[in-house]
Amino acid sequence: MGKVSKRMLFDGIDADAVSQNFLEEIVGEMIRLHGVSESDAVGRIVEKWKGRKFRWPEGEPGSDTSWMIFHESPEHWAQVIFTGNWTWWRKNDER
DSSP, X not given: OOOXXXXXXXXXXXXXXXXXXXXXXXHHHHHHHHOOOHHHHHHHHHHHHTTOEEOSSSOOTTSSEEOGGGGSOHXXXXXXXXXXXXXXXXXXXXX
């Protein structure tokens, strides 16, 4: 995964510290897998999840928080967000 040098701003996404780290891992995977810039990767995540609230591990009872992103890997989300394709893919890009 690409190393992140600073805390990134995911404008419009309310994330706790664990969720922030997870979002940064997704950015690193997008950079590694698709060669996009950090700002492009962050922008894609914001476009996908703006207005969402992410909390680990359980969310906040009775609220709109989501911890479901943790059920998939950062690599998975990097692929989904970058390609817009929610279908399953095989390792080594076999389709």
